[in-house]
Structures are given as C-alpha cells and as structure tokens.
Amino acid sequence: MRILATSDVHGDTRWIEQLAQKAEKEKVDLVLLCGDLTLDESMTDNIIGPFKKRNLKVALIPGNHESAATTQFLGEMYQVYNLHGYSIKIGDIGFFGAGHANVGPHMIDEKELFGLLKKGFNYIKDAKKKVMLTHVHPENSLTEKMSLFPGSFAVRKAIEEFKPDIHLCGHVHEAEGIEEKIGVTKSFNVGKKGKVIE
Numbered sequence: 075m076r077i078l079a080t081s082d083v084h085g086d087t088r089w090i091e092q093l094a095q096k097a098e099k100e101k102v103d104l105v106l107l108c109g110d111l112t113l114d115e116s117m118t119d120n121i122i123g124p125f126k127k128r129n130l131k132v133a134l135i136p137g138n139h140e141s142a143a144t145t146q147f148l149g150e151m152y153q154v155y156n157l158h159g160y161s162i163k164i165g166d167i168g169f170f171g172a173g174h175a176n177v178g179p180h181m182i183d184e185k186e187l188f189g190l191l192k193k194g195f196n197y198i199k200d201a202k203k204k205v206m207l208t209h210v211h212p213e214n215s216l217t218e219k220m221s222l223f224p225g226s227f228a229v230r231k232a233i234e235e236f237k238p239d240i241h242l243c244g245h246v247h248e249a250e251g252i253e254e255k256i257g258v259t260k261s262f263n264v265g266k267k268g269k270v271i272e
Contacts, residue, residue: 075167076100080268081108081209081244084139087120093268094124100270104164105130108244108264109137109173109209115144122152131164133157135171137209137245138178145173157207159190161197168198170238171207175245177223188228195236206238210245212256217249217263233259240271 078097083090097105111121111134118140125132133155136145142158149156161170172190174182191206198204211217212233213225223246233241233256241261244250250265262269 075104075165075272076102077104077106077205077271078102078268079106079108079242079262079264079271080266081137081264082110082247082266083107083121084110084113085116085118085121086266089266090121091124094128094130096268097125097130098128102270103131105132106169106207106242107132107134108207108242109135110139110244111137111148112140112144114139114179115141118144118148122148122154126152126154131155133162133169133207135173135207135209136180137173138175138180141180142174157194159193161194163198163201166202167205168201168203169205169207170194170198173209175210176226184226184228187226188231191228191232191236195232199236204236204238205240205242206232206236208241208243211243211249211263212241212261215256215261216252216254217243217246220249220252221246230256233257233261
C-alpha cells in the first residue's frame with residue numbers, strides 16, 4: 075500500500091492541488107491529512123475536493139486550527155474517513171488517530187487525547203500493521219527539540235503502549251521531514267510537503 079501523508083496546509087488550495095496531482099502521479103492508495111487543514115477555521119473550501127476529484131481515498135484528523143465539528147463536517151461533506159477517535163482497516167493495515175494539540179485555538183488535554191487514541195486502537199489492534207495519526211508530536215522527540223512547543227505525553231504513551239508500526243504527525247513546521255525511531259515505531263513529521271510511504 076502506498077500512502078501520501080501531509081499536514082499543516084492551512085487552506086492553501088494551490089498547494090493542495092499540487093499534492094493531489096502528486097498523489098495521482100504516485101498512484102497512492104490513501105491520502106492521510108494530519109490536521110491544520112484550515113487557518114483557524116477559515117478557508118475550508120476545496121481542501122478535500124482535489125483529492126476526491128481524482129477518486130482518491132482520504133482520511134483526516136483535526137489540528138489545532140480546526141474544531142472536531144469542522145473535521146466531522148468535512149468528513150461527511152466529502153465522504154472521507156474521520157479518524158479523530160476512530161479507526162479504519164484497509165486490507166491488513168489498521169489506521170487510527172486523534173487530532174488537536176496541547177496549544178492553539180483548539181486544544182485537547184492529555185487524558186482526552188490518550189482516550190481517543192486508545193478507543194481507535196481497540197478496533198484495529200488485531201491488524202497486521204498499524205498506523206497512528208496525531209497532529210501534535212510526542213514529548214521527548216526530535217520534533218520537540220526543534221520546537222518552542224512541548225510535545226504530548228499522551229502521544230508518547232500511545233506509541234509506547236500500542237506500538238504502531240508507523241506514527242505520523244505535523245504541527246511543528248520547522249521540523250517537517252524529521253524521521254525517528256521511538257521503540258519499534260517509525261515516527262514521521264510529514265509537514266506541508268507531505269511524504270509518500272509504502
């Protein structure tokens with residue numbers, strides 16, 4: 075399976091069109107949007123459309139710039155998967171996640187964030203491979219070292235307890251492209267440029 079994961083597009087529709095073209099060219103099976111799709115709830119037009127126009131499967135979570143309600147609205151409007159506290163299985167791969175962050179307009183507390191991740195994980199825990207999406211980065215990570223923003227204790231705990239094969243996040247623009255290993259998990263800060271993962 076080929077995946078294009080991206081985050082922090084902040085309503086940049088020209089960039090989203092380029093990402094959709096890349097997804098089509100790379101023949102990806104799934105596009106994962108790891109939050110901050112809007113700029114503080116504005117500019118929701120044509121964020122998902124370019125992907126759907128190309129018949130691409132899409133899953134998303136909210137960042138700290140959009141509410142859970144906006145994410146739910148986008149999910150229903152475009153008939154895409156909302157992974158905020160939920161999960162999906164595609165073949166033998168399970169995807170689960172939770173969005174928002176510990177700073178910004180749409181904050182989430184650590185207990186709630188971990189609870190949502192656990193809820194999603196429980197539905198796909200028997201999947202052969204597991205992919206976890208968050209917007210915020212884990213604490214004590216390379217991304218945290220490059221940022222003024224603290225990482226999330228809940229995300230770190232979820233990585234250590236659930237041991238997903240892959241963890242995808244965004245949030246810290248300066249850390250775009252950082253890859254690291256946390257226990258058995260490969261963690262990627264996918265950023266606006268996005269990352270194709272096989």
